[in-house]
Amino acid sequence: MADPSSFAPPSRIVVAGASLAGLSAAKRLRQLGYSGDLVLIGDEPYPPYDRPPLSKQVLTRRLSTDTTLPQPRDLDIDWRLGVAARGVDLTARRIDLANGDALDYDRLLIATGTRARPWPKPDEASIDGVLTLRGRDDADRLVPRLAASPGRVLIIGGGFIGCELASCCREMGLAVTIVESERVPMRRALGERIGAFMAGVIRDHGVDLRLGAMVERIEADNAGAVAAVMLKDGKRIGCDLIIVALGAVRNVEWLEGLGLLTSARGLRCDAFCRALRANESPAPGVFAAGDVAHWPLVANDGHLVTVEHWGNAVEQARMAAHNMLAGDITGMRIHQHLPDFWSSQFGLNIKCVGLADSAEEMAIAQGSVEGRRFLAVFGRKGRTIAALSINSARWLPAYRALIEEGAPFPPIEGAVDQPRMRKEAAGFASIDT
């Protein structure tokens, strides 16, 4: 049954999460002419800030840790910063805050994002010199540690954050070790082949890259400062600073047991960005966007995804904002965003459109791997689903268009600067379908 109150224009919209997605939604709501109350709740004391520089230019101190995002002056937001959301009453349409306040809402956007996955052993995680990197406070702790020239930095986890961190360390002349359990770094996003290429690049830059290795425990010295890690194979690596870069945990615990469909993969929502209840029907007036959302990607046969990238946070929040004002489903639009991301590390500009991780095959479509400038395409069931460029971003717009059109794999044959194309296995761990 349609919810009659959802047809009335909202007069109070609450956004839980004051980061990129939350701010993007707020901006869009005002752009679309929404003039009612607009509340933004954030557990951090800071106004919305930009995260990508925190693992790049901020660490090398080319930028300060204050990466506050620009805001139009007339947003007219009721800010509730430094206070976390604690629970939702879907029936009463009320959100509870950690400081005891409660706010009624007509529409609620849940954009509470993720946090860094901590080292699983709390006693080791609390050793002086064991850090993580996700937010501004983390960067504030990390920057002086790096500036103090530690003898060796050890990074647990060879994903994007771990590799960007290592790149900054090398730029600063620091000795650095990456311990990664997979056979190649960044395998989940890049696959075996490109991951192996990156391993070569990373080692060429002087990083001690330990692949197929796992940290068994972290050891402190007598003063209680970090001293070494012991690997599962019994090897010991001395270090003065450890950064745990094991990915992210979605901030959904506060929603558990309240009737919404949550899991470790996030808060389920539909293609209209509506948050779903346990019976998979949309919760009236509740929407989700950004890293916390677990949603069906149209471009990927409706496969459920969680996308932890900047571009999706912006686009999904904007679409949620639109749909919050749409009244009923006939006025709503589908979030059709093709995920994309970028990274800069070890002198390379890495960009990707589409999600490669469900690919079966790949091919180098432009440039040359030896020359360290190339573009790889990824295919699934005969269709091109992703393209990844290394120092060749100029060609990406064309490949993006082809992916959006559902072009066959490989999408282009006979292009400028194209090597003889050879299909290879994509080399992703089999993913659950």
Next chain:
Amino acid sequence: MSQDTLFARILAGKSRPNPYPLYAIMRKTPVARQTDGTYVVSSYDAIYRLLYDPRLSSEDLPPPLLHWTGNPIKDLIIDPIKEQIRARHRPFIFRDPPDHDVLRRRVMREFSPERVRAMRGKTEKIAHDLIDNCQSREQIDLVDNFSYPLPVTVICELLGIPREDEPQFQGWATQLATALDPDQRSDEENWKKSQITFDQISAYMQALIDRKRADPQEDMLLGLATYKDPSDGRMNNYDLISTAVLLLVAGHETTVNLITNGMLTLLRHPEHLERLRATPAMAPRLVEELLRYEPPVHYRTRLALAEIEIGGVKIPKGTPVVLLLAAGSRDPDRFPDPDCFDPDRESNTHFGFGGSLHYCVGAPLARIEGEVALVALARRLLNPRLVETVPRYHPGASLRGPRHLPIAIDGIID
């Protein structure tokens, strides 16, 4: 009006003064097949997309015209070898990656921000000297007296070509510019003239480079000749000469048209001429709008290496594709009120310098030349007026601009 002969009408000389109404019709079919098999692309979105498409090649020079002399050694050995070398060492505007990128990287290195910035003062001096030469005249021809000599002096200065050789260069540059203009390249007689000119300028450049190597001075040509690229070493002589010739030609004819079209536009919109005189700081915005509104380059031709489907149209493999940049820059779907000359436009990402990997390498210099020239003209010409409402144009439809622009003045202000 038939779409499939529209481009021929655009190319016709009588469309030169105002091709924009034809562009508007053209845009109704953003990707339009012409009767000769060429595809013309005219909407902003489609042009943007194709500029970044690796299926389009810039290596579309027409096949060489080898003239039979009756001397078998020349006809069967020397000329074909020469032609092969020439084809392999085309200027990088006519080359694809990866070779293109290596050559372009070298040139970008020489077009350093410091070197370009240093040209502003020199350009001002050149501009004012040229205006000084018009003292006590009641009428000037903006092209011959100003727009034409200014860029050639600037580019010669930048490359390090001796002043006394400049007049010779003007002639060469004009002839070779026709080789950049696709609609003039198909003229056999003209193409042959260009080949001869190319031989002359090559010989000159070779001698000049040898002289510079013997007596090194800080300029672009010597920089190009001596720089060792970490991956590619030193530039070979053939590429060096074709690059030097490209910089000379591309940095010349286009800027002439930027300045002339600019002054023509300002004389047709006297309120903006007045504003520029009172507020020279608006020059950058004004030049940007000129590049959109009356660009020096109207289209570029590419070659489809594979079938391309765009906007529901399939462009077959092997087809020449005309990117009608000037029509894209007037696309109402991208620019509100596109036929209005408005230097205060908020977002002005025009195609005046092309786009993507062949984006004009000299754009920062061209902007300086345009700004300096128009500010100087606005400030120093007393009461300038157009003598003819429609000037006479060069034949070129791609490198489009007036051949002469007579302007009546009441004097020169000091």
